[in-house]
Amino acid sequence: MRVVVPFDADTPKTRLGNVFDAEERATFATLMLQDVLTSLETVGIEPEVLATGPVSVDVPVRIDERPLTKAVNSILESTDRSVAIVMADLPLATPNTFERLFETAGQIVLVPGIGGGTNAIIARHPEFRVDYHGLSIRDHRERAHALDIEPTEVDSARLSTDIDERGDLPEMLLRGEGRATDWLGDRFELVITDGRVDISRRSG
């Protein structure tokens, strides 16, 4: 199975602009990508990165400047092999998590992201195509149904928690590990504000 990890090398994690500056965002996004790649490699997978531009990783990188949906579908169209698409912003995912994902049977396996996205897809059917626009989990379910397939969904908090905005960051400090979490924990700490968990930049 080909395992593809898309990565926005140009303007990563813009919705974290109220927490990190541009350089921090780029560093943080790259560390999350590296954590995902390491966890995949730990369970014997040889992932490839699908990036909009050059990126510093030790695995093959395919550069495609087109929007995510087109770039991914171009891979799906080019092969009859099974393909998995795993998002790069899943720093809570561990090797065990990915083992569970790839052991999940089904022609189409979906992992919903919090907020309606699709954090991972395994397409074991050659005609499946993606559409990451809007509430993609709904579209992906419909596309599976259009192929007469009932998609299998994986119930994992670690895979469903993609890190997009400030409110997602506490989850890393609460139960993450790896380089991105260490980087975040060196700079930020958990605080409780009005009964809700948040992060605050460490002083000094």
Next chain:
Amino acid sequence: MRVVVPFDADTPKTRLGNVFDAEERATFATLMLQDVLTSLETVGIEPEVLATGPVSVDVPVRIDERPLTKAVNSILESTDRSVAIVMADLPLATPNTFERLFETAGQIVLVPGIGGGTNAIIARHPEFRVDYHGLSIRDHRERAHALDIEPTEVDSARLSTDIDERGDLPEMLLRGEGRATDWLGDRFELVITDGRVDISRRSG
């Protein structure tokens, strides 16, 4: 094993006050509780409710007006049997989810909630006590360690998604089922605002 579902019968779901009026909050909270009880019963569990006041359910109700931590610890102190504490605001949990939870081995089993809470606990050690104040998942891990136990954590988005505030409600419409989700879907629909999913009250 005793399976206890705590329920705030007096002021349920206050953080949903910007979405529902007081009567709707009470209805919605009760429907979520009933969904959890039904899913538990489907897998052969006979749950009991630990409530701050009278509540309309078909299972035994123990009324204890004290704060949650005291009321739960009073049960833990009264028995040497294994006890599970399952939150009432987990409408994404299905019978399969609960089957997975109760099949998880370990003297202390924890399910982190998004935001640092603890959505479910299985205590198979007679000396374990809870503390739901603040970032309870951290406290519960420490309390397990103090008993020389490495807690087992269950990785389930359905169990980790407790419904506390507006931002949690779209998850129900995206992947929930049951009475609380039906009730919500009759009154609200999904919308996308500034690239983020939200809910909006249906007109008419």
